[in-house]
Amino acid sequence: MSTVDVIRAHYAASDSGDLAGMLAPLGPKTTWTEAAGFPYAGTYTGPDEVRAHVFEAIGRDWDGYTFTLADLLDAGDTVVGVGTYTGTHRRTGRSFTARVAHLWRFDGGELTSFEQIVDSAPVVAAAREQS
Template sequence: MGPLEIVQGVYASHVRRDTGGLVELLAHDIAWWQARNHPYANPAGPWIGVPDVVARVVDPINNDWHGFITRVDAILDAGAHVVVHGEYTGTFKATGRDIAAPVCAVYTVHAGRITEFRQFVDTGQIRWAMAADDSSLVVPDPDQLRSTGGPAPSDG
């Protein structure tokens, strides 16, 4: 399997909630960078190693969200690097709030395993969905964002 097929395997395992299938694609010492300000990010840098990635990212996503998926719009093959563009959707169980967050992820693959993951995502939507009572976090309607490519102009 080449890098492109390996990354496609990540999303196939994600749809099936197949953590074991995902783990088979990761290098044992993977560097997993969640986006800055993401609730599952390591403030000190990347999560290092499969156990941290599973315990601090994969399991929380599977446990905290209902119907969390990544809609993949494009996959760009750049040799050892694969770039994925799409959208995260799902409902945070504790609040019932939905997201439709644009995402881009960059994977690095060596020797048939993913050695690095870097995420770029609208963390504002994710933090809003996860906030039990924080009216200071305001997120535009996801349908509005999809149809216009951005928030509507303000009347004020």
């Protein structure tokens, strides 16, 4: 399977709510970086950390949190997914839309890293309690 096919399968799993399928490309040493300023910012290693610190946290905090893929760019050992996040915060009831890019890097056919680049301001604003 090509690198772009691996990531296409990840996004298809995301669309169907298949967490195991989403995590399938990650190996025990794969790093996953959520952007600074994003509510789940940090770098996590392996599928268990990503599940706990990203996907379970999103599921706990948001209703209808989705990523809508607009473009999938094949650059060989790097694949770029560009799209939009949307969701409604469970506690505040506020919704957001934010543009995002995902950088997926491979070495020898194995996924080595994921990096999120996102406009985190709308996400943070939706989660913030109003004063």
